[in-house]
Amino acid sequence: MTAAGRLPRVNSSPAWDPAREIVVEPARPEPLYAQVARQLQAAIEDGRLPAGTRLANEIDLAAGLRLSRPTVRQAIQTLVNQGLLVRKRGVGTQVVRTKVARPLRLSSLFDDLAGLGGTPGSAVLVNRLEPAGPDAAARLECPGLGEVRRLRRIRTVDGEPLAVMNNYLPPDLPAPADEELRGHGLYQLLRTAGVRLHSAQQSIGARLATPEDADLLGEQPGAALLTMARTTYDETGRVVEYGWHVYRASRYSFNLSLTNGPA
């Protein structure tokens, strides 16, 4: 046995009675397992269930909540998938001892920034249908495509330029108004338009600023820039967006949380 394999100290259960703290209302439209998961998550995040706490076993939990064991299991499983709980056979279920690592989700830059300080905004440089060159058609995986919608925006925070964002969109999507683009992320607009985003492939790199980059971003030519190219798919496998963006490395970095989820 190596030093690394040593046991986590297990807190014995404190006076936290799930049956008293968690209430499930079968009448609500929210599924029972979701109600349990939501309230467990809240208890973990506001400290009522501190890191390292061991939960009661699934049988007792189910009995206390007057639910079946599979239902309670489903609730716990969603939190395990989020990395908030850890289960070990023969041992029990514990609150993870890490600051929460939110799973990585499809998010646009705007949504990310809105969660931080500063006021995000954007200037729309280009927003029009254009004849689709072979490159654009290939990026959207739509050979023979006649037209594409092209977007070019500058994202700002508190008025300072942060990124130049270029996008191709399929021409049959409803046209986003410049005004909408100024105040909302592209993903948010797509979702509102009924597009069900499913997955994306991203590539993150770096390069030096060209004079044009420098001019748009308020940097010096030769400054370090972060680049991100992304293809986004909906649930039917159609490409709903291709984008290539450049960020000022002096003012932005990508922050990712990874979890070793099951499956």
Next chain:
Amino acid sequence: MTAAGRLPRVNSSPAWDPAREIVVEPARPEPLYAQVARQLQAAIEDGRLPAGTRLANEIDLAAGLRLSRPTVRQAIQTLVNQGLLVRKRGVGTQVVRTKVARPLRLSSLFDDLAGLGGTPGSAVLVNRLEPAGPDAAARLECPGLGEVRRLRRIRTVDGEPLAVMNNYLPPDLPAPADEELRGHGLYQLLRTAGVRLHSAQQSIGARLATPEDADLLGEQPGAALLTMARTTYDETGRVVEYGWHVYRASRYSFNLSLTNGPA
């Protein structure tokens, strides 16, 4: 109804009979749902179940495989979580029409590179215990720590330098031999040592090469570099690694697949 909401064309089921193609052996140690999931995944990946194919419904599938519906559901769920299948209530289950987006997992650079072309290797510049400065102790979230193991390596592909990698490790982990580090990723060595990795927080940025960077990596000073800083936690919430790496942007970029998994 917007254009974006239009229906996916549903292929009627071709002559792919799950009951004939999938065999479950209750005697094997592998769980039944895992056997089903594995064989379904294989069928999707090698083209026997092309993108867009609709699966039989869960009841029929269960009957055909002589399993219960929850078991079949569990198998399908794991593939949905991986983004390989899409389920819609009232409609059915379809193979996703996208090239597969593998979920983002904890991986070391070495593991990533091993999956691509070229022969990865590395040179170990530093591998020793050092007195822990306040910075190192803070990075490992272990105030008062006496010593840390410090690593400094150069990662190469086909002999060409690709990245400089700096790491702090807690002093109680078994010391990795230089020889092991040359041929294996750090994560792989940690797992072998019994560490159960749980989650990580990464930050990706860019900067210009200093003369020292340039010397180590064979670039010019002022060249664009990708930077990545990472803190890795095990299941007990302990920091098991802190690393800050720089990559030659001319030869490397991060590729991520994101999926909008449930929960």
Next chain:
DNA sequence: GAGTGGTCTAGACCACAGT
């Protein structure tokens, strides 16, 4: 209305960890 996945129940047996 017919067919689908989404949720839920009440049991059962097994594998593994710790004593």
Next chain:
DNA sequence: CTGTGGTCTAGACCACTCT
């Protein structure tokens, strides 16, 4: 040994989508 989570069954009813 005891207690835990892991797996599995055989039903049931509901909510949603499409015809």
